[in-house]
Amino acid sequence: MAQRVLEFLQRERPLALAETGSHVGDEIAVVHREHLVEVLTLLRDHEQMRMNMLSDLTVVDYLGQTPRFEVVYQLYSIPHKHRLRVKVLVDETPGECWVPTATGLWYAANWAEREAWDLYGVRFEGHPDLRRILMYEEFVGHPLRKDYPQNGRQPLIRRPDAPPTDDQTTRLMPDSHDRRVS
Amino acid sequence: MSAPTTLPSARPVAHTIAETYDHRGRQAGEMPLSPSMQQFADEAERLPTDELILNMGPSHPAMHGTVRCVLRVDGETIKDADVQIGYLHRGFEKESEAATYTQIFPYVDRLNYVSPMLNNVGFAMAVEKLLGITAQIPERAEYIRVIVGELARVADHLTCLSAAISELGGLTVFFWGNRAREHVWELLEDVSGARMTHSYCRIGGVAWDLTRDFDEKCRGKIAKIRGLVVDIRKLVERNRIFLDRMEGVGCISAHDAISYGFTGPCLRACGVAYDVRKDHPYSVYDHFDFDVPIADGGDNLARYLVRIEEMEQSLRIVEQALVQIPPGAVIVDDPLIALPAKREVYNSIEGMIAHFKHIMDGLVVPAGEAYSFTEGGNGELGFYIVADGTGRPYKNRCRPPCFYITAALRQMILGANLADVVPIFGSINMIGGECDR
Amino acid sequence: MTESSASYVPTLLQDAVNWAQKYSLFTYPFATACCAMEFMSTMGPRYDIARFGAEFPRFSPRQADLLIVIGTITERQAPVLRRVYDQMPDPKWVMAFGVCASTGGFYQNYTVTPGADQVIPVDVYVPGCPPRPEQVLDGLMTLQRRIQEHRGNCQQDIGNTAAIGYTDRRKLPVLQDGTSMTLLPDERLPQDGRVR
């Protein structure tokens, strides 16, 4: 059934698709960033699609590849019971690390995009308030990036006589990606 | 009950306009005021009052210790709210990237710590989808997964209801629900060895078989649980205070609920019969006869009723599964996926090497990515796994149902009374470990 | 009154006070995570924590003297915990419920505080993930023993409270703005040294 979705996209928006594919039964469509909102709107509103639920939104960090980030949208249509995974490739350079927001299409995009920004540092242009959501405001860097150390704690308070820990925060180099706040 | 495929029309959307909405769920101006009341109201309008910023949580008992609501209240009415989560962000994804696929089960247990078995099943199915062995899981293992999963769902709903109602003052319900949950936990402890955090599933099946006396014990417990649920319903469903605080409070329309990404009981309480077990039958759920309860209105009472009914349906599934369950193996017979028997491990170098490589390198999952979704305690529990061909996932993303439901909390409490935050928050059953991961 | 009796009487008094305190613990359950489920069971009908005189959860720290840290403490949660602790009047005790509250458990990463004792002094650590209710009750009895022996952290801070009335009021925390969370016990004195 989901195969129909890809055929539909290839018929309706051939230029917007970078590539389409299928893996272990999941349909995947990689979309150019400039066409993202247009494609998502089409998928949500068109009679044959009716993808009225943004099931999930996340980012994958392929460190060392270019473009580095992959923003992944999991769409679901409750009336038609079909799914589609939409991907957008984003470069890591601070100027380019952004995606147009989908908050105008689904309410769910609001918090999901805030989380993606918080943990991966991918900006969502046009988001009403792009704040950190899981980490605290004082936190520096984006913890789920592959180059952020797993023990990179940034404690807010400590007892003066607290037991020693194995934080790696003190070893983040000033010029390294970990400290970069984009 | 047949699952309607088209969206039923929800009750008139009143919650979005905070001004014309009063927390009883009636449109303003519906009930004319008596002259004396009117005069009092006019004077009250002339009174010089100003708004107050109220900080609810994170260490507020009704906020489950992990959510902070910064409320702007005018008297009792909530004018604006900022819901802040993340107080229980435990780095599930970062930990998963450093752990083998089998080592992730304990972390998965602690996502939705009220129904760990369901998370176990969901994650195991995601990895099996990547491995392409979904069809090879032994029948008995599938049935065991269904049984323990549905029992966990019962425990989940019991916890949600008893906690929510006890926050409304009904402490008896807390104790009775607690007793019923202890029955479920006894069963799961017999099976898995742990009361709460079971880590019972394995990739390719379950860790070991059910206990010998599980059948009759389970039947007895089911009867006990049914009785306690009936007691709870008797206690609250005709209770005026309970109804006043649940009915028409925290409404959300079906359209908004879907747009917010609601799933599970909270969505079905809006009249949308979306249940993964019915719409995309996984495991052996197509072998059972059960209904998807839906309620109309999407308010607290609807969520309560849906949960009550779902417990009954889950118990029905368990009863049918106990009858249908076949004998046989409980994990796939593949030395590259299943661990060897301990006897082999201790007595032969072959078993030792196999065990060693399983534990240290993890079972190797071919490179690729998959999104697998199951019906968790709070709705569609999805796992999006990106594998790089090693024994550890490159990325392991959990699609938390609670996260998207909690995102709607602001809209649901807008315009409500301050006291209504507690039942609304209680009825959406926010689980910190799952919401913040 | 001779010197010996001057120290002897307060000691007797202290024992009596400790005895009274250990059987009337007002708990503040700082419940954040999974362990809260087991805490519900501990309070529930089967394992009845009321049998140990600690059944009464006070959800205001100002009325509690036993802070039970239930569940994982993240770096974001730590200041809140510290503030709750500072708002509790002395004498007060802390129980770390579960390994997350004790050491961070198997969450050794960028966001989880490795143990509540990074933020507040802890009297009793209850291992387990989550601990069984029996363990919790055992931990509670251990704490009661420590209270009777006057070995709680805050008890050692304050010293023999019975010697000067009930409580050395200067040891009470300054309940003021958010900065109180970072105040050390000796910084908690009011500026002018006035004893309130």
Place this chain on the structure above:
Amino acid sequence: MTSSDPPVPSRPRSATIILPPAPPPPPTAARAAASSTVKPPENRDAPAPVAPNLAATPVPGEPTVTLTIDGETIEVRKGTNVLEAAKLLGRDICHFCYHPGLTIAANCRQCLVEVEKNPKLQPSCQQIVGEGMVVHTESPAVLEARRAMLEFTLKNHPIDCPICDKAGECTLQRHYMDHNHHLTRVDVAKIRKPKHKDIGREIVLDAERCILCSRCVRFCEEIPGTGELAMTFRGDHEILDIAEGHPLDNAYSINVVDICPVGALTSKDFRFAIRAWELKATPTTCQGCATGCAVELHHKHENAYRVMPRHDPAVNGHWMCDEGRYTYKELDADARIRHARVDGQQVPLDHAIAAVAKRLQGRNKKVAAVFSGTSTNESNRALDDLATMLGAERFVLGRPPGKTDELLRDADKNANMRGAIAAAGAAKHEGELGLELAGRAYDAVIFLDGTFELSEVVRSALGAITSVCLSDRVTALAQACAIVLPATSWGESLGTTINRQGRLRVLQPAWRPEGDRRDRADLIREIALALGERDLGSGRDRARAIAEEFDHDGLRQLTTTPAATRPTLLRFSHSRG
């Protein structure tokens, strides 16, 4: 030759100066160091130990052979074997006894393949490729033979994985999971053999784990030529052993631990230190001597545990010396300098930089800049720029010479003496510096490294003048200097050295520097900025420039993409060879 050497102490001779009191070296040694540091070592062509087996990659101008492996036709060098040819196709035929750096024994029978028009299965390591040969590496007969050979090999293998140092990087484990994964069928008792026998200075033998591949025997005969090891007895009682009174103590003995496919031979230094799957590996260059062998630094977090050779046909082949393996002890975490010190007081780094600038400023100050043969080109060149700014005199110092042989060990124990001299240009030597310092010839002196063994007279003279030392660990010199700036050790810095052949060798950072430790070039850049001079550029910029200058692709990639410098987990690594 090498077997007559006295035993090497377990720490390198002049590499680490352990915490005080450090005995002052005899002036003779200092003068010897001086004599060794003034003139660049002659660029003698020191080739790597020749590998007897041809690589399969065809070389233009040499005869080639075309054969078919599993249906794929490929053209390979004439004279190579089927196993190497299959490697070109990405087919890793499992084997135990074959090692590309050693002669072929074909006694493990694990690499059997099916060659058409051949009655029996052939060992692919010994089967030289022929024109038009058709090989099957996955046919049922081959798979069955592999499985049976593994079962046979495992028959007497002890159940040691939990206590075995090789576990996790063990070839036997890997091949079992790949090719056998059947449970045992034998229930007779295993043969008992000597469990832990001390067979040499560095090595302990566990004869039960040995699978009799004879790699170590061939290594000792062919590479150092000492031949201490031998196989004795017959059948399932055959064991690896040494001759009575002739322990395995040549200068390259630990290589047998690397090439041992199982945990039979373990190094005393590494055994029971840490499990292999907890280590991360960073490809870098050995700093033990001027040879500059390609090595991997194995570390967990910021503690180094061992150094293992990397294959580099141009420099060191598959091997390295025992002496070089112990250079990781220079990275000892206890001796690290994490913060700057000014007159014995620990201060923030920027304060220390400001102090350096303040004391160096002022005209007609005579400054001495001491280049280091143990530091990277980047830091030496940065110091060169600073010296020109200050109009400073240049000196080049290094470590005293040590043992040498025809194989890999070089007498010059400085990894980068050529680079240092090239950067410094005209240089004086140490004794002269000492005299001039004693005569108050200089107001300030900057040491690029803290590992020099200075004579008593110089160190006493340092007290009177402004002395700055960029050191990564506590040494006698660092303690004698007034200002100590925390520099990164070779385990933490990205840089280059030039070895005795004049080749560019690359250093990679294995972990993040702790505290205020910075690359030397960056520290000197800060000093220059504090002096109000021009920006010298960071060490990474210099490395990029050097990459262009030497046209070095790997270094170019390292300097452009930081992700390239991330260490890789050993968890899934395969045994060498």
